[in-house]
Amino acid sequence: MAGRGYGxxxxxxxxxxxxxxxxYRLDLAMYLDGLGIALGLAGRRDEGLTAAREAVAxxxxxxxxxxxxxxxx
Numbered sequence: 698m699a700g701r702g703y704g705x706x707x708x709x710x711x712x713x714x715x716x717x718x719x720x721y722r723l724d725l726a727m728y729l730d731g732l733g734i735a736l737g738l739a740g741r742r743d744e745g746l747t748a749a750r751e752a753v754a755x756x757x758x759x760x761x762x763x764x765x766x767x768x769x770x
Contacts, residue, residue: 703728703731703732703735704732706728706731707725707728707729707732707748710724710725710728711725713725722755722758722759723759725755726752726755726756726759727752729748729749729751729752729755730748730749730752732745732748733745733746733747733748733749733752734749736748737749
């Protein structure tokens, strides 16, 4: 089953990121990206695209957060 291992990891990291966002959101984004690739390679392109878009959105949030932390007053 395509993405099965990634799907389980995404579920786990979703829970962890909900509890401790700063510690686990990056991991969640990486597993979502992997899930998107696995689903796409299995021909499940719509599902893969959904996971990839979520990974991109999460990565953009993380990048903005980092930029805000390092912005000079």
